Amino acid sequence: MGKIFAIVSTILGAIIGAGFSTGQEIFYFFSRFKEKSFLYIFFSSILIFLILLYFVDIRIKSRIILMVFKSYILLFSVITLIVMFSAFGQLGKDFLGVSRHIFTLLCFVLSVAIFKHGLLAVVNINKVVISILIITIVFIFLQALHKNEILTQFESLKFHLQKDILNHLIFPLLYSTYNSLLAFPVVNGLKQRFRQKEIKVSIIISSILIFWLLSIINTMLLSKSSILNTQMPLLIVEKNIILKLILVTCAFLEILTTILANYMGLSYSIKNSKAEFVIIIISLLLGFNEFQALLRKLYSLMGFIGLGIIAMLLLSTLLLKDRRLK
Template identity: 20%
Template structure:
């Protein structure tokens, strides 16, 4: 029983680690999708946790029923070959692009906080990513079993230090700031945020039922992941909300919030942000390697090595304009697939 619960926690941690990258850990992602909508942001944060759980559980159910253990088989068997090919190509593109962006983000953190040259920062994360993904699913679980609790501890500690001084009243004072916003826009942004992150988590989530056959373990893992994401987002949203509107211009809200903490704390926070970049890079490479290697047609380790090396040249460029164009497009297209997954996976529909 204890082993099953521990496995569920590892599954939940892997799900959380796949979703929260540098934007999440720094607070920027939470600020853009939730905090700017005032009191509605707190409601949609709670709804996002429910959405994550329902959708993740649906993915696990469908993967198990269809025996589809990578995102290619998953979308192909669920949506048909033509639509499946479209989503397969799109997910592959964005996972590869995401890997390059994570590598680029890694070297930026190293350069800004630890004065490590850019190329050295890239090589460090490339080597560590390969060491992790070579162990396949076990490596993914091990990485997130360490990184996610550390990130969670930092967020909880920061919240405690801020809340204990009675600063929570600042959040309450800001509640009326955006109360006149239409409820549709915050809900749409929440749906966009969940859909985008869940589709990019598809490669990781669909792989679990291949080796883990206990449905209760999988369901509990989905719940832990969804609940954990909701709690972390709620705490981050509260922290950022206390510092509105001055914090809106900050690229890394968490560094702004903790600027009066002990000087060493910013290095701990930087390592946490890097850790989330690393966990996302591991998830992306694992998903791509698992999809391309397929049914042992190609060497999984060789494919992962090739993916990492091909990502290095792209990581040397600035991707801001590219991301600004493609990510919203991918998020919008992801909504249709996510709604369909929830519909087919949470009900008693014949999907076999």
């Protein structure tokens, strides 16, 4: 069970980042669709499960396809790094009143220091962060439920499927594609330390927890529709100073875990440590831009490209009948 917990925490740590912990991406991809958001969350969770399970077994024998895939992971890692660096700086500015540049630089220093200690350090920090996050989210949800804040907002929702539901399915599709590819380098790294059976069981548990966490946070956001236009809606929902402090701390730590996952993506794509460092520095400099704008523009772009990449991998698997990635 200790191994399963370590794997689940590491997978969740890769997927749960700035947009998740602040509520921004959950609002953008789910909450704004009101009652349909719960269906979209379920759809996304199933897709994440299927894609991650596929990643455990696939193998690409074609050098061209493997080169294209590694190039995408490289581009994907760079873009996500830019967003995460920006998010860390935005958090420091919004909740501590400190310059975004200072906190972005702090994020860079901390992430590089942790990553130098290898995969074990990544696993250990994820175990702590995910445990704190789950306990905090559950406590806040139960507190809101006790105050009838959750039940009240459900009375205003009409649970019926509208005709435009198919037009909006692209949002959960992009969400699941992006986050699955974000976790790929981590899953690939875990295969070197754990058995496939342990990883597959962990993927099942991770998918259930993703659905559960998304649903809880989405419900809380729907109960406070007046603040959904902010950059960090989840962090504004909670008014208790201590709980808000814990949430902000979780957000900082979760951004770090996502950055570590992207460092693993860089290591998978390129084998030159000097080139990796140069790319990280460029991502850091670009990360001084505004978080919300970066998240919405780059997230969707990489999601669309990711759909093509996964389609290419599926086609490769069907044609070559070989399902283990080199």
